[in-house]
Amino acid sequence: MQDVASSTMNGAEALVRTLHGAGVDVCFANPGTSEMQFVDALDRTGLMRCCLCLYEGVATGAADGFARMAGLPALTLLHLAPGLANGAANLHNARKARTPMLTLVGDHAVRHLVHDAPLTADVAGAARPFADWTRTATDPATLGADAAAALAASLSRGGQGAALVSPADIGWNPGGVVAAPVAPAPRDAMEPGAPQAAVAALRRPGALLHVGGSTLEDAASLALAAGIAAACGARLMAPTSNRRIEHGAGRAQVARLPYPVDMALEALAPFDRAVLVEAAPPVAFFAYPDKPSLLLRPDCAVTTLAGPRGDGRAALRALADALGVKPAAASDAPRPAAPLPGPITAGTLAAAVASALPDDAIIIDESITAGRDVYAACAGAPPMSWLAITGGAIGIGLPLALGAALGGGGRPVVALQADGSAMYTLQALWSHARENANVTTVVLANRGYEILKQELLRVGANPGRSALDLLEMARPAVDFVSLARGMGVDGVRIDCARALRDAIADAAGRPGPFVIEAVIA
Amino acid sequence: MQDVASSTMNGAEALVRTLHGAGVDVCFANPGTSEMQFVDALDRTGLMRCCLCLYEGVATGAADGFARMAGLPALTLLHLAPGLANGAANLHNARKARTPMLTLVGDHAVRHLVHDAPLTADVAGAARPFADWTRTATDPATLGADAAAALAASLSRGGQGAALVSPADIGWNPGGVVAAPVAPAPRDAMEPGAPQAAVAALRRPGALLHVGGSTLEDAASLALAAGIAAACGARLMAPTSNRRIEHGAGRAQVARLPYPVDMALEALAPFDRAVLVEAAPPVAFFAYPDKPSLLLRPDCAVTTLAGPRGDGRAALRALADALGVKPAAASDAPRPAAPLPGPITAGTLAAAVASALPDDAIIIDESITAGRDVYAACAGAPPMSWLAITGGAIGIGLPLALGAALGGGGRPVVALQADGSAMYTLQALWSHARENANVTTVVLANRGYEILKQELLRVGANPGRSALDLLEMARPAVDFVSLARGMGVDGVRIDCARALRDAIADAAGRPGPFVIEAVIA
DSSP states (O other): OOOOOOOOBBBHHHHHHHHHHHHHEEEOOOOOOGGHHHHHHHHOOOSSSEOOOHHHHHHHHHHHHHHHHHSSSSSSEEEHHHHHHHHHHHHHHHHHOOOOOOEEEEOOOOHTTTTTTOOOOHHHHHHHGGGGEEEEEOHHHHHHHHHHHHHHHHHHOOOOOOEEEEHHHHHHHHBBBBOOOOOOOOBBOOOOOOHHHHHHHHHSSSSSSOOOGGGGGOOHHHHHHHHHHHHOEEEEEEEESOOOEESSTTSSSOEEEOSSSHHHHHHTTTTTTEEEEEEOOOOSSSSOOTSSSSOSSTOOEEEEEEEETTOOOHHHHHHHHTTTTTOOOOOOOOOOOOOOOBBHHHHHHHHHHHHHTTTTTTEEEEEEETTHHHHHHHHGGSSSEEEEEEEEEOOOOOHHHHHHHHHHTOOEEEEEEEHHHTTTTTHHHHHHHTTTTTTEEEEESSBBOHHHHHHHHHHTOOOOOOHTTTTBTTTOOOOOOHHHHHOOOOOOOBBBBHHHHHHHHHHHHHSSOOOEEEEEE | OOOOOOOOOOHHHHHHHHHHHOOOOEEEEEEGGHHHHHHHHHHOOOSSSOOOOOSHHHHHHHHHHHHHHHSSEEEEEEOOOHHHHHHHHHHHHHHHTTTOOOEEEOOHHHHHHHHHHHOOOOOHHHHHHHHHHHHEEEOHHHHHHHHHHHHHHHHHHGGOEEEEEHHHHHHHHHOOOOOOOOOOOOOOOOOOTTTHHHHHHHHHSSSSSEEOOGGGGGGHHHHHHHHHHHTTOOOEESSSSSSSSSESTTOOOEEEOHHHHHHHHHHHHOOOOEEEOOOOOBOOOOOOOOSSSSSSSSTTEEEEOTTTTOOOOHHHHHHHHHHHHOOOOOOOOOOOOOSSSBOOHHHHHHHHHHHHOOEEEEEEOOOOTTTTTHHHGGGGGOOEEEEOOOOOOOOOOOHHHHHHHHHHHTTOOOEEEEEHHHSSTTTHHHHHHTTTTEEEEEEEEEEBBBHHHHHHHHHTOOOOOHHHHHHHHOOOOOHHHHHHHHOOEEEOOOOBHHHHHHHHHHHHHHHSSEEEEEEOO
C-alpha cells in the first residue's frame, strides 16, 4: 500500500488503493456515468477483480455471498439513488445476516445537485433504511479515509452494512490520499452475570439452547454447543435463516426453527427456559391475526448469553468451561440413498440433493417451500457450507451463488432456487457464465408463489381466481432452460428424482455453471 | 360506490372501494404475506383488473405507462421496504415525468414492528426519496380516507408520486369506511407579469421557446407552440426526455434537446433569450469536468411563463392571444421509405421503424444510443404517442410498454429497447405474454453499455481491458429470443434493416407480444 499524498492521484484512486491495502480485492459493479472515475481508477490500478453484474441486485447479493465465504467484504459499485434502490433488497438480506458489506454509490458532482437533473435524488436517504452506516464524501483528500472508515464499519460489531456515497467530483478531483486501515468496533460484551444465569437455566433439563450467527459457521463451536445441549438435556436449535451453517457429515447437527408460524410455535412450546447465544428471541416472520409475534412461550425465562451482536463463540467456550462440558462427537447420520426414478417431491428432492452433493460443497438455500426437507437430509451428506436467504427479501439465491463461488476458493456451489424468487434477479446467470462460476442451479419449479398461497389461507381468506392469479406463474409457464441459454448457461429440464440426482452430481463435478429446472410434482 | 361504515368491512376493502369509486380500476401487483388482505379484498370485490408482475420494477414501470396513456393512475401493490426499493427506480422515472402514481406498500402489523422481524425495515423512509407524498396509515377507519388523499396527491400539481404505507393489521381489521374522492391541488399559477415578459422576449426574432410536460401531449397545444415560434422567428424545442409527445404526421413537429452535453450546448448556443413553458432551465444529465451543469448560455435571459408544475397549455393560449398568433399547420414531412436490405445502423433503423409503424401506435423509447435517429424520422410516419425514459434510471422500457398497452385502449405498442437496459426489468416479458399485450419489442442489440463508453471518454479516461469489461455485454452475448421464449413470448433475431422493417410491421399488426432482437452493425 502506498501512503502518499500525490498531486496527481485523484480521490477515486485513493479510495481503490485504500481498500486494496486493507485486503479488498473484488468489486461487483454496475456503474453509470457518475461512477466513471471509479471504473477508471479500478482499470488503471488493476488492483481488483471486477465482476460486471447486469443488475444491481445481482451485485449486492454477490457481495453478500462473497463475504459469507471469504469473511471480508467485496466492494460493490452502484449508480446513484435508483441504482442503490435496485440493489437494496439484497443489502437488506445482508444486513439481517450481519454480513460485512461495503457499498460505494456515486452521486452527481456537488455543483450539479442543486439543478435537479433527471437522475437527482437523495442517495444517502435511499441507502439509510438498508445500511447500518452511511456517509457522504465531501473532499478528495479524505475520500481514502472515508473508504477506510466504511470498511471498518462493515467489519464492526460482527458485521454491518456500510454505504459510502461519493459525488462524482470528489472522485475525479486531485488530492487523493491513501488511508491506513481503521480498526473495526468490537462485538458487544457479555452482560455481567449472564454466564451464571445461563448455567443455572441449563442445569435443569428441558431448556432451549438457541445458537446463531458466527457460532454456526465454526465446526468447533457447533460441537461445543451440541456437547452442552447433550450434557444438560437441553434442546439445541438455530434460527430459521442464517448467514452460514457448517453442515453435513463430521459436524455436530443443529436443527433450525421452522418457518411456518404454527410449526414454530409448536417447536418452542416445550420450553420454559431459553438461553440465547448470538441470537435474539425468536420472532415470527410475519404477524397474523390471532397469533403472537414472539414465538417463545410468554412464560419462558430468557437468558441472553450473547445477543445478535455478541461473541457467541466466546460465550459457548465460557459456558462449556462453567459446565465442565466437552465438544460433542460428530453426528453419525447416514448418507441418504439416491432416490428411485419417480416424481420430484419434497422428499425425493431431499434425497436427490443429499445423495448427489460432492465433498465440500456450498449450498445456497432460497428453496422456500419446495426445499423444506433438504437440510435435514443433508446431515449425512459430505461436509458443506449452507447459506440461506436471511432477510426474507426474495431474489438473493442466484447472486449469492455467484459471490460464494468467487469467495469460496473453487468449492462447487449448488443453489436450491425457488422459481418465483429466481425471477427477481435472473440476470445473475449471465455473470455465472461470464465468470465461469461452478454453480449448479436447481430451479424448484412449482410454478407459483406457493408460500403465498399458504399465507393467504393463514390470514383467513378463501381465494378466488383473481387472488390465485396473483400467486401463480403457470400461465405462461416459465422455461428456465431457455432463460439460462439466453444468458450463456446450458441447462436441462427434469421431472424424475433419480435423473435429478444424477444431473446434480454431474454438473457439480464439472467446472462452469449449469441450470437444472426441477419440475415439482 | 358504497358510502358506508360497515362493521364487517375491513380497512383493505374500504381502500379498494374508495379507489375504485374514484376511477382506479387496474392494479399492477407483486404482493407478499403482509399484503394478503389487499389480495383478498381485490379478489372478493372483483373491482379491479389485477396484473401480476414477477418483479416490482415491472409493476411500477407499468403503472407509469398506464397513467401516461390513461391520465389516471393504476394502483401499484408492493411488499414492504425491499419490495418498494425493487420498484423505486421506476418510481423515480415516473416522478421525473410527473406521472400520477399511486403506490400501496404493506408493512408488518404495528405490534410486530418492535420485534425486528427479518423483513422489518423503514418502509416510509425507503419510499420518501422516490415520492412527493408519503403517509403511513394508522387506523382501519381512515384507510379509505388515506387512499383518497393518496390518489388526490398523485393527481396534484400536474402529477406526483404518492406512496401509502399500510401496516397489515390496518388492512385486515374491521371498521373500514369508504371515502369520497378528494380534489387534487391545482398546478402552479402563472407569475404576474410573466406573459408580458414572454411576449417581450419573443417579439425580437431569435429566441428559444422551450415547451414540455402536458403541452407535448396535446396536439392543439403543439400547433399553438409551433405557430408562436413561426410567427416570432423563435426556435421551438422540447426537453430531451418527456412523459409523452404526440408525434408524427398531422402534428406540429418539435425537436428535442440532444442528450450528449456537447451537442446540447451547441444546440442552445444561439439563444440569448429563452421562454420556458412547463419546463425548467435545461440541465445536463450529468456533470463533467470543465463543462457547465446548466446548458443555456450564462447570459441568456430566461422567462418562465410556466414552470414544470405550471399549466403550459393555458400559458400557450395566453401567449398566442397576446401575440395574435394562430396554430401552425401540421408538418408535411414525408414518410421515410422502407430501407434497402443491409446492415442495421442508426440510419437504417430509423427508416425501418418509421416506414413500418401502423396508425396510432404507441412508441416506447428506451433506445439510448442506438435509436437516436428514430424520433426525427418518425415526423412523417402515421400519428403516434412517444413515451420516453424520463429519470435516467434504465429498465423502464419493457414495463412501460406493458402499462401503455393496458392503458392505451388497444393501440399497438412498439418498444425501442436498448439491450443493456432491457436486462434490468426483463421479467416484464412474462406479463406481456400473460396479458396478451400487443407489444412489439425491438431490442437494439449493440451488446454493451455503449453510452457509458462514450461517457468514460468524456471524463477523460483512456479505458483498458478492465474498464471495457465493465461496459460490454458481448462475453457472453445475450440471446434475447431465447429469453423471450423462456417467458412465453415468441421472437426472432434480425440483422437486416429491410427484414427488420417487415418484422415490425408484421408483429405490430398482429395481437399479442413479439420480440425482435435487432443486431446493430
